[in-house]
Amino acid sequence: MIRRADQREKLDKIMFGGPGMAHFTKLLNADELENHGRLYNHVLLRPGDAVGRHRHNGDFEVFFILKGQGLYDDNGTQTTVRAGDVTVCRDGEEHALLNDGPDDLELIALVLFSEK
Numbered sequence: 001m002i003r004r005a006d007q008r009e010k011l012d013k014i015m016f017g018g019p020g021m022a023h024f025t026k027l028l029n030a031d032e033l034e035n036h037g038r039l040y041n042h043v044l045l046r047p048g049d050a051v052g053r054h055r056h057n058g059d060f061e062v063f064f065i066l067k068g069q070g071l072y073d074d075n076g077t078q079t080t081v082r083a084g085d086v087t088v089c090r091d092g093e094e095h096a097l098l099n100d101g102p103d104d105l106e107l108i109a110l111v112l113f114s115e116k
Helices: none
Strands: 010-013 022-028 037-045 050-055 059-067 069-074 077-082 086-089 094-098 105-113
Touching: 037 050, 037 059, 059 069, 059 077, 069 086, 086 094
Parallel strands: none
Antiparallel strands: 010 022, 022 037, 037 105, 050 094, 059 086, 059 105, 069 077, 069 094
16 A cells, blocks of 8 residues: 555644644554554644643554654653654553744654553
């Protein structure tokens, strides 16, 4: 399977009450993850935009920061993340990400189901 750049679905959404909009490009649809996950997206956060704090239940999320920097909330502990960093929010944990930098923040977000 090959999905060309012009075939990808794009959407803009306020995420979990965070300020501004998250701009998503779906890399794979949920059904293409073969029941192992629900999301594999490229995400753009412009300066001041955020993915608000939320909890994962029955799944976990990985962010791979491609460009820019942001303030990552890891279960209440805030730390700066930059291009090349990877974050993991495990099942039952909470996280958020704010672009507090002067440039766009780009990342890959992957949500996989937890095995119980």
